[in-house]
Amino acid sequence: MNSSKKHLNQHSQESHNAELGQFITLNQDVFAELLTFIDFAEKFTLGFVEVNFPPDADLLIAALQTHPECEQIQFYILNFPDENLRFLRDGIVKELANIQVDANKKLVLIVRGLEKSIGVFGEYPPVLQDLNFVRDAYKRTVPYPILFILPDYAITRLAKFAPDFWAWSSGIFRFKTPENTKEQALNQAQNTERIVDRLPPPEKQERIDVLNRLLMEYKPTGYHVPDGNIRRYSNVLHQLGLAYISHNKPEKAREYLAEAEKIAESFEDSSFQIKVLNSLGKTYSQQRQFETAITYYQQALNIAQKLENKREEARALFYLGNAYLELRQFAQANEFYQQCLEIYQELGDRYSQAGTYHQLGRVAQDLREFEEARRNYQQALAIFIEYDNRYSQAKTYHQLGIVAQNLWEFEEARRNYQQALAIYIEYGDRYSQASTYHGLGMVAEDLREFEEARRNYQQALAIKIEYGDRYSSARTYHQLGIVAGNLHEYEEARRNFQQALAILIEYGDRYLSASTYHNLGIVAQGLREYEEARRNYQQALAIKIEYSDRYSQASTYHQLGRVAQELREFEEARCNYQQALAIKIEYGDRYEQALTYHCLGTLAEAEENFPEARANLQTALEIYIEYKDEYWAAVAREILDRLPE
Secondary structure, three states: HHHHHHHHHHHHHHHHHHHHHHHHHHHHHHHHHHHHHHOOOOOOOEEEEOOOOHHHHHHHHEEEEHHHOOOOEEEEEOOOOOOOOOOOHHHHHHHHOOOOOOOOOEEEEEEEEEEEEEEEEOOHHHHHHHHHOOHHHHHHOOOOOOEEOOHHHHHHHHHHHOOOHHOOOEEEEEOOOHHHHHHHHHHHHOOHHHHHHHHHHHHHHHHHHHHHHHHHHHHHOOOOHHHHHHHHHHHHHHHHHHHHHHHOOOOHHHHHHHHHHHHOOOOOOOOOHHHHHHHHHHHHOOOOOOHHHHHHHHHHHHHHHHHOOHHHHHHHHHHHHHHHHOOOHHHHHHHHHHHHHHHHOOOOOOOHHHHHHHHHHHHHHHHOOHHHHHHHHHHHHHHHHOHHHHHHHHHHHOOOHHHHOOOOOOHHHHHHHHHHHHHHHHOHHHHHHHHHHHHHHHHHHOOOOHHHHHHHHHHHHHHHHOOOOHHHHHHHHHHHHHHHOOHHHHHHHHHHEEEEHHHHOOOOOOOHHHHHHHHHHHHHOOOOOOOHHHHHHHHHHHHHOOOOOOOHHHHHHHHHHHHHOOOOOOOHHHHHHHHHHHHHHHHHHHHHHHHHHHHHHHHHHHHHHHHHHHHHHHHHHHHHHOOHHHHHHHHHHHHHHOOOO
């Protein structure tokens, strides 16, 4: 070993010894009691050791293993970190079969990690249920002293849910946490919201675990929070709320945030209350309860304006804009974003303007003002590049991909999605990759590369399922349904659409369900179930009218026309096609006009009105050629060729 490595190891050992000494000094009396317990414990004997943080548990075990009074003790560590563990005794018995027992020493088992399966919430964890049922079997199958090392909350739940097993305990030893351990845990927990959102699920759960342990430090079970800890305690509550929001568990988040908000009301400085109110709003936004979310964002805004806190005012305005955008109240969303932008300009905060330009782009995009959307996204992107924020560039490249796609610039769209994907991969943001794989799937679908589209959608869906994002999965099931429909796999398409619809109904997203009803109509039509198709289209149309989505009504009028045409209800068909065409012309959607001219042509052909058929099909063909759609151009030419002169 070279001298630098030797020095490093020596320094590390000295640091470890110092931490070990501090921990034992802080807990001198309880450590002595634990040593006495171990000395007198024989056969099956239970001891519960409360240690809130794993690093301190490591120190305690090291102290036991090296203490002179334990020279005749053989400690064996059993680690059970599986959160789905149910049969603890079976696991212990299995481990015992592998232990080389020293005949000259007393065997003492130390069980760790059980807090994972005990959990923090919920009724009757399975592992504790089993402890009650097999309690008597422990005396016979595990005839050794056992020390359970657990944090405060896990010991409390064990006593509550496994009272029969708990009744056999012979000792409870509560160890205090050194200040340096608390500080390390606080530093670990003080991530920004953006970083938390990028963490993979296991790391998000680990953060929640650290925060729960900190919570026990500031408010041990059965005690009030000391005045000196109230701010730290409330901050940990808020951080736990944010952690559960990032974990897509809004109800759990609210359990902590509601308590944090109640405490925040007593603070003279209301800036913390603003943050908590905004976070409470996010929990309702996550459940798509936007009206309720708005009440919290509005409270935050009112307090910020009262305090003349411009930065918090801008943040609340931004969240209000997001909520109204989701409610498709675009004018209101735009107004809030503009107010937000003005404040950031007044403060000279160029960096924060980027996020607002991005959202203004989304408003314009939803209004189909694609060039305006592009301008806003490019302003956002320029600022992100200027400030070298490569990660945030990804979401704007993604949105630029959507704009290009809507403008039929498919290669440009693909380039933007691939730039976004490369950044997400570079930063290890697996979750955000899902939406970009979804976008790449849509580009491939538009280019009629259906197998490529399916591969991208399946990658997106796998990530969404992995991260528990059930709501977002609906969109990808929907697109997989469209792909299957294009490949004439109608039953597969129906299954995917029905999965999408079930999720949208579960989340109360009535607006998006219109598109899925529409596509279920297309499936039924493909299976020649025309009345079923009509029912689905009419449901879709009713929702689109309810939400004043005039543009999207066109596609459903078009499909209702096709159903009527198949049923030889020619006047009904013409009426629906003409309504569809009028909307497409109104919105300047020239490409989509081609499909309706095409159908008006085939309708006239069925009525043997060949001059009208030729005129409409020729118009459709010209648009197909203009947009380089060779597939539909070939179809139109084939029909034109067969028309009588």
